[in-house]
Amino acid sequence: MKKKIIKITKRIAIAVFVLLIAFFLVRAIGRGIYNQTPEGGINESMYVDINGTKQWINIYGEDVDNPVLLYLHGGPGSATSHIDYVITRKWADVYTVVTWDQRNCGKSYDAEQNDIVLTRELFMTDGKELTEFLLDYLSKEKITLLGHSWGSFYGANLVLEYPEYYECFIGTGQVVDMVKNEEALKQEATLWADGDEESLKLVNQLTPNLMTMEHIIARNTIMQKYGYDMMVNGSDYNLVTTLIFNPNYSMIDWFNYLKSNMDVYLDFFASEEFASFSLLGRTDYEVPFYNINGDKDYQTNYKLAQEYFEEVNAPYKQLFMMENMTHGLLESDAEGFSEIVHQIAKTERER
Numbered sequence: 001m002k003k004k005i006i007k008i009t010k011r012i013a014i015a016v017f018v019l020l021i022a023f024f025l026v027r028a029i030g031r032g033i034y035n036q037t038p039e040g041g042i043n044e045s046m047y048v049d050i051n052g053t054k055q056w057i058n059i060y061g062e063d064v065d066n067p068v069l070l071y072l073h074g075g076p077g078s079a080t081s082h083i084d085y086v087i088t089r090k091w092a093d094v095y096t097v098v099t100w101d102q103r104n105c106g107k108s109y110d111a112e113q114n115d116i117v118l119t120r121e122l123f124m125t126d127g128k129e130l131t132e133f134l135l136d137y138l139s140k141e142k143i144t145l146l147g148h149s150w151g152s153f154y155g156a157n158l159v160l161e162y163p164e165y166y167e168c169f170i171g172t173g174q175v176v177d178m179v180k181n182e183e184a185l186k187q188e189a190t191l192w193a194d195g196d197e198e199s200l201k202l203v204n205q206l207t208p209n210l211m212t213m214e215h216i217i218a219r220n221t222i223m224q225k226y227g228y229d230m231m232v233n234g235s236d237y238n239l240v241t242t243l244i245f246n247p248n249y250s251m252i253d254w255f256n257y258l259k260s261n262m263d264v265y266l267d268f269f270a271s272e273e274f275a276s277f278s279l280l281g282r283t284d285y286e287v288p289f290y291n292i293n294g295d296k297d298y299q300t301n302y303k304l305a306q307e308y309f310e311e312v313n314a315p316y317k318q319l320f321m322m323e324n325m326t327h328g329l330l331e332s333d334a335e336g337f338s339e340i341v342h343q344i345a346k347t348e349r350e351r
Contacts, residue, residue, distance in 0.1 A: 030244060040064065050103070051126050055101065055102070060088070068096045068098060069146055070131070070134065072150075077264075081248055085242075085248065107248070118265070147171055149175060152175055155169055173299070176280065176301075186206045202218045210270070228298050235332060284314075293319075294321075294324075294329040300327060
């Protein structure tokens with residue numbers, strides 16, 4: 001009996017070993033394919049010295065003569081380098097796309113930065129320095145900014161502060177003011193929960209003026225219950241293969257990603273420094289202003305974004321509403337989103 005158990009154990013060990021070898025072989029082939037540089041294009045990853053830190057970027061495009069687009073991920077602190085290449089590369093025929101893991105998150109994570117207090121000035125300097133690096137490195141006079149969620153908040157502030165660096169601004173899941181945003185959600189959630197005592201208890205846990213973990217959990221639970229959560233529509237790409245074949249992540253990178261500590265960003269999210277990015281009363285843009293929003297996005301309230309858009313003064317502006325889309329519009333309809341980005345690129349070429 002003992003010999004039989006040893007024999008079975010050996011067979012299982014061999015099978016597991018073979019599967020691991022197969023997995024890493026397939027992963028290496030897939031990563032190799034995605035790591036290729038398009039003919040006449042660019043595919044580079046690097047750490048850049050930004051404001052006293054090392055911050056990671058990837059530059060990918062099919063034609064180095066194309067205009068440059070810097071993509072600002074959401075959060076704050078929610079780097080998307082583990083998946084965003086399958087989305088942003090859909091724009092790489094009309095833009096040289098730069099993806100950036102902002103300070104102390106994703107591949108830019110550094111535990112030694114966890115004691116640094118995040119401020120508006122810190123982020124504004126980061127954005128300015130990275131922009132200046134890209135202008136010099138890619139020999140451009142200006143670049144386009146595309147920001148999602150927190151990235152739209154951040155990007156709008158950069159464009160308002162340094163318009164001389166940017167060709168246009170594209171905001172999606174546009175944040176206007178966080179307190180107003182959470183107040184609007186509470187109003188909507190009260191209507192959704194009408195007559196449902198359990199849901200009304202969650203509504204009563206919402207504190208728009210105080211960003212606590214209880215507030216965030218209650219907010220996310222309510223949106224999920226009523227079909228408005230970020231990924232209710234799933235994604236139009238395969239998440240498993242996207243993670244496995246990610247050309248920018250080694251196994252060490254995955255290990256570091258999983259052990260990263262985001263407490264510093266939770267503190268920032270609840271701070272006056274974060275609130276100071278508010279766009280209320282700041283509507284005069286010196287560059288074209290584009291917005292792409294989902295008509296079911298209550299995480300960053302699309303109605304507030306529409307109202308703000310109407311108030312914006314810009315050389316040119318255009319609003320796109322994606323039907324039946326919540327906050328995860330980039331992931332849920334990456335193809336549809338890409339079509340809009342292409343339309344914006346065409347508009348900018350012809351203006």
